[in-house]
Amino acid sequence: MKFSYEIVIVLGLAACSNPTKEAPAGTYYDLKSYIEQQISQLQKQQPTVVKQSGFGNDKEQQTTKTIDWSRELDLFLQADINKQAYQSSYQKNRPDSLTYEYSLKPGENLPVKQLRVELDSATRQPRLVKATLRTRNSLYESERNVWLESDKGTIKHYHIEGFQQLAWLDAKRFLIDGEVTQFSEKTLIWKK
Template sequence: MKGFVLNQIKLLNQQQPTIEKTMVVGQEEEKRSTREVDWKRELELFLQADINKPAYRLSYAAARPDSLTYEYVLQTEEDLPVRFLKVVLDKTNGKPLLIEAKISSENQLYESEKNLSIRCEEKAGVWRVAAYQIKGFQELVISDRKPFDVRVEVQ
């Protein structure tokens, strides 16, 4: 996961594609189109969803619903931020077609949840990110829950 996302960051920095970005925070919505993207920052949460660490080996239940899908669910007794990770591979080239993850954190003052998805496809002969979404909420004890939804189409 980490290697794939780092390669995508490098590729997207080289190609500098235009993105169509829609951001919704609470009731506020903003749309913008740009080529000026800090890809490391844009895809940072996908790097955080990496669970390929020796210390996590027994923390997740792994499943293979079919030959192209890998699912990892956090064991109930574990307390790690990545609660779920799903990777669906493309049947023709074996590269990630869809990655979904759920990252949660909670303490006495703060609660947040982020549902991530990234979709890839071949564009101009290169396998790369086509779209991604980050949807969830943040809630502080002293304020109301703030839902957010960021959707990006990569041209």
């Protein structure tokens, strides 16, 4: 009887605690783990990527195998909302069993405004990730729209675009678009 009484007290105290401080980890889709796994995999495989980048009116395209994937996919890590401080800041929507949608609640001021993750029905890995990140203060404003597509759990296309603006200057648009076209023969997963 004493054991059951202690459980009731513990459960009662847990129910009275502040949910924003003690919300369990894993409330939202774990995008960070997926992106970190992709970074590790892409660093090892060094696939060929057709990459287009631009800042302002300057644009260039190149085909390369030398990409710092940690830097290249950093904004996708920043789009992860599965953080203790964010646990009660987003509205959740599950239009179907394979889709996670999150939007920032009114009155909240966090950089990730929206996040959508669509899973592949066979692999249960993300096949599409889309996010909008926005930062605004008296000196600086930026918006970044990011998305990536995967095939069998491996990134095949990623896209980052947006603008950044200092208060006294015009907005500068930027773009990064990468298409993974070929993996090396040793670690062949797929070829376009």
